[in-house]
Amino acid sequence: MKILTVCIVAFAFVSSIDGNVASTRNCGGRMFVDEAIIIDATTQQDCTWQFQTKEDRILAFTVVGGNVNDAQQFFSIHDGVDIDSPVLLAEKQKIASPRKDFPQAVYTTQPSAIVRFKTAPISNLQLKVQKAVNCPADLGANTGCGRIVDEISCYCVDYNLRTHEGQTTSCLDNGFKLLALESRTEENLLIGAWGNVKRYWTSLTDNLNEGNWLWGSTGTGIVGGYFNWAINQPDGSGNCVHLNDASPQGGWNDDNCANLREAICEGQP
Structure with missing residues (x-):
């Protein structure tokens, strides 16, 4: 299995109402997700981030103040760290009983993911990354x-x-x-x-x-x-x-x- 190696880059955390904001000095990096993290989209192209959380949890991605589906023209989210990991698409997500007032989210099936910023957005874009619980449709009968x-x-x-x-x-x-x-x-x-x-x-x-x-x-x-x-x-x-x-x-x-x-x-x- 091919594993994509991502260089760790220098970054700083600043406080935010919605979580930590990763202010990058360079493009991309590797981060462990425990508390919510907000990534500011770089103005560079071909920027790659690798995320990991606890083994018994998954990752949830939302766009701050926006819609994941609309923003996916600028980045792709891959389910896992293999170079050929499948791309997560908002319209293909099957989420158990989502509330209408929740932000649109995509979820991994495992505790790791890769985000590739393909092109630089024309306006400020923030991607929120959170540790989440897998939520099945049910636990069995009744x-x-x-x-x-x-x-x-x-x-x-x-x-x-x-x-x-x-x-x-x-x-x-x-x-x-x-x-x-x-x-x-x-x-x-x-x-x-x-x-x-x-x-x-x-x-x-x-x-x-x-x-x-x-x-x-x-x-x-x-x-x-x-x-x-x-x-x-x-x-x-x-x-x-x-x-x-x-x-x-x-x-x-x-x-x-x-x-x-x-x-x-x-x-x-």
Whole structure:
């Protein structure tokens, strides 16, 4: 297999609202992607970048303030670092349940990619590179997945009824974790996508210490963080928490971990 070797060039990082900006002194280079990176298109032609991220993640490419499909006249994105790696095209992407307000993105199938700037753009062009989770269409029967909250994470709803432990294991077996909520926005987006008519298990429990509620998927507590208990909850009904549909206000409800419920799994970059 032929491997394209790219020389490492000097570059500097400056802060940006959308991530790090790589200000290159020369054309092209090799970069590891952990946090979001924004590359300013060079005014030179035939400029090549090689990107790599963690082995269990993929790469997502968007154009800042623009459209990937329109911008691809200036560059090509190759899926992998082989010199003959296939070119990723925006119109051929199959993305699970993309939100209409997301920027158009292309995704690799592996943790590496090559970007070749073929011609210099006539105006400022910035390419945003992010580490992302692979998002399948589903995890099997009675499930569905989508990029619900942002363009780099993935959430999967599972309508199969299982205990809290069973849903935790099912998520892990599929490379995901049982849901841990970080904000009202995240919760509202999930409810908007799949409704709150089901009582989805989350990873929130107080199994280790009664009254000390921890997200099992992240090991973090809700003290000082986000919480959304339903009215008169928790009421001591159990040690595991599901999204509540018993009241118009919604919220969370503690329940017996042995009860059979649906669940939401999540994958974060």
